[in-house]
Amino acid sequence: MRANYQVNSGVRFQMLSDDQLEELFESVLHVLEYTGLEVHHEESLQILKDAGAWVDGKRVRLPSYMVRRALELAPRSFTIYARDGNPEHDIHIGPGRSHFGPGPTCPNFIDVETMERRPYVKSDVPLVAKVVDALPNIDFCESLGTVDDVHHDLGATYEFAGMFPNTSKPIVAWSYDKYDSEEIHKIAVAEAGGQEAFERRPNYIHYCEPLSPLVSTEDALDKLIFAANHRVPLIFTPCPIAGGTAPVTAAGIIIQAAAESWMGLTIAQTLQPGLPFFMGGVLSVMDMSNMILAYGAPELSLFMAGITELAHYVGLPLWQTGGCTDSKALDEQAAIEGSLSAYFSALTGGDLCHDVGYTESAMTGSVFQLAMMDEAIGYARRITRGIEVNEDTLAVDVIHNVGPNGHYLREQHTRNHYKTEFFYPNLCDRRNYEEWEMMGKQTMSDRVVSRVQDILATHEPSPVKPETEKVIEEVLASAEKRVK
Amino acid sequence: MSETLSKLSTAVIEGDLEVMEDLTSQALDEGKEAQEVLNEGLMPGMDHVGVEFKAGNMFVPEVLRSARAMQASMSILRPLLTESGVELAGKVLLGTVKGDLHDIGKNLVAMMCEGAGFEVKDLGKDVEPDVFVEGVRDFGPDVLGMSALLTTTMRAMEHTIKSIEEAGLRDQVKILIGGAPVTQSFADQIGADGYASNAASAADLAKKLISA
Structure with a gap:
């Protein structure tokens, strides 16, 4: 019989002390109360004013009790369900659980046939969803691109319509405004079996982006209000750039990003108490030579770890970032940057880690990077699972x-x-030299390419209900009418 | 070369804003022409900054500091240069298009263009086509630069170009566009004169378009 035996059931780290976290937390409240944000949205201004905010024109300052109450209302643990009832595709959000998936809105895509970079098109969407559906360590779906070959207002609707039937893993849906949010929701609700059934078992998450520094834009809040009213789990994720649109220091960018997220949180929880809410976002540095937001910088991992710890300190799940690179090719740089940030993200226990498969600093989406990172995430997951002692x-x-x-x-x-x-690699090669030579001396990128091609040729995602297919057709037809 | 002019070059390189006005006045008091101060004091400093930046030895914040120092001197020189009929680098009018509030990229372009010697007017963000038209009419820029981050707001560039055409001003200005989703083929498609993929190349391209 053992007494007072402490168990560490997984590998995690803690970067910030409780004192430091308390200081960050109080600083966010200070920014919200004394500096405030601009809110470009009439309805939200009214909601905030009625709830006790100080409103001067567009400038909104939140007394700290409002923010504390909103934090109190938002849940730390909840489930996003696979549309087809497959429990292996459910995502259980809660302490110590990391999940991974791609990101949205890259203008370009690496063509799976030619391997060349070109604009992202409609026919890329189902293909990305299929690869996501097949990869064992990818848990949720985003499209890795902005559809270029449809009416530009309809890009997000076509995106969701293309992803939804091709993966039963939960989708994180990006949209332009409340109109396409509504179209997306119609499709998801049809599959769930009505609004009430959807509320009990939500099958997608809605994604909105405020603007740094310290602006909640009209479109972001239109989308937030739509999601809150329909009880769609919500991500409110800024993308501040240290040294450009945010302070150059880690602590500074973290508190600014948190303030931007918590303005959304306060509106959402006022409208819909208990709405599942993820704070964001993508925090990295402006490269001071090339003027880009660096997706392969070590500071990205560090900033993301800090904001993850702050989120968990206040009892919120976090929208993490990792598995991404500034490289233009499927090369050593892509492997180093992507693997390190994916591993670091797993160590933080950040709840949904997105942008897996981003290359060229988010300018180009790549299912090859995604498939290579699937292996890195498997590796990271084996490590973070830790050592069991009994x-x-x-x-x-x-x-x-x-x-x-x-x-x-x-x-x-x-x-x-x-x-x-043991961890069993899918892509990393452990054969002896002679066998490797016999198999054609394939490199990692060769194996990544064949894995993707194999998935595309053979993988069959579970279909949506026939009535949902009909709803998808109707939604697309009426969307086309909307923009005529 | 005069000691004062060489001090001006160094001050530009070091971005020493506080000494710029005094050094500029001193050079003029010593009997130098405004153009000489520009060509032999400011520009060698800025050229050095450009070379070092491209080599990766200087970084954006330093370049911007140098650009600001140069502008401080230019505010004294510009009226004198205009008076004596000297051709300046030119004027650049900038703005983020209607519906778009993203402006960090556009701000970088503004500062890079100032560093290249342009007179820059920034209309800000969420700029209506009509405001661009008025800007072209009133400010008389050689180059108009438009920026957008979103595929949805990108179209406002096309609308703005149409408005400028309708106002009969299209021939008076070269139009340059940029932003994450923008490409050369989009620029060709909407009838822009050029596309730049980053702030430094935007300033280079503005120069090229004017001298062409």
Whole structure:
């Protein structure tokens, strides 16, 4: 019998002390109360004013009790459900759980046939969803692009209509405004079996972006209000750039991003208490030579770790960032940057880690980067799962039985554990030289490309209900009329 | 070269804003022509900054500091240069188009153009086509630069170009566009004169368009 035995069931780190977290938290409240934000949205201004905010024109200052109350109302744990009831595709948000997926809105895409960079088109959408559906360590879906070959107001509607039937993993839906938000919602609700059924088992998450520094834009709040009214789990994620649109220091960018998120949180929780809400976003540096937002910078991982710890300190889940790169090719830089940020993200236990598959600093989406990162995430997940220590795993008896000069291959203990204790790579090669040579001396990128091609040729996602297919057609037809 | 002019070059390189006005006045008091102060004091400093920036030895904040220092001197020189009929680098009018509030990229272009010696007027963000038209009419820029971050707001560039055509001003100005979703083929499609993929190349292209 053991007494007072402490168990560490996974590998995590804590970067900030409780004192530092308290200081960050109080600083966010200070910014919201004394500096305030601009809110470019009449209805939101009224909602905030009625709830106790100080409103001067567009400038809104939130007394700290309002923010504390909103934080109190938002849940830390909840589930986003697979549309087809497959429990393996459900996402359980809660302490110590990291999930991964692609990001939205890259203008370009790496063509899966030619491997060339070109504008992202409608026919890329189902293909990305299929790859997401098949990859074991990718948990949610975004499209990796902005559809260029449809009416530009309808890009997001076509995106959702293309993703939804091609993966049963939950989708994080990006949209332009409340009109396409509504179209997206119609499709999801049709599959769920009505609004009430959707509220019990939400099958997608809505994504909105405020503007840094310190602006809540009209479109972002239109979308937020739509999501809140229809009880769609919500991500409110700024994209501040340290040294450009945010302070150059880590602590400074973290509190500014949190203030931007919590303005959305306060509006959302006022409208719909208990609405699942993720704070964001993408925090990184402006590269001072090339003037880009760097997606492969070590500071991205550091800033994201800091804001994750702050989110968890106040009991909110976080929209993490990782698996992305500034490289233009599927090369060593892409592997280093993507793997390190994915691993670091897993270590933070950040709840939904997006932008897996981003290359060229978010200018180009790549399913090849996504598939390579699937392997890196599997690797990271094995590490963060940690080491289990108990009577069975200590294996003192097994060591005694085998003794000096024996071997463990035939032991029942080995058979019991080898499948779960070890990570089995899908892409990393461990063959001996002769076999590797015989298989054509394939490099990592060769194997990534064949894996993607294999998935596209063979993987069959579970279909949506026939009535949902009809709704998708109707939604697209009426959307086309909307823009005529 | 005169000691004062060489001090001006150094002050531009170091972005020493506080000494610029005094050094400029001193150079003029010593009997230098405004054009000489520009060509032999300010420009060698700015050229050095450009070279070092491209080599990765200087960074954006330093370039912007140098550009600001140069502008401080230019505010004294500009009226004198105009008076004596000297051709200046030119005027650039900038703005983020209607519906778009993203302006960090456009702000960088403004500062890079100032560093290249242009007189810059920034109309800000969410700029209506009519406001661009008025800007072209009143300010008389050689180059108009428009920026957008969103595919939806990108179209406002096309509308703005149409408005400028309708106002009969299209021939008077070169139009340059940029922003994350913008491409060369989009620029060709909407009848812009050029596309730049980043702030430094925007300033270079503005120069090229004017001298062409």
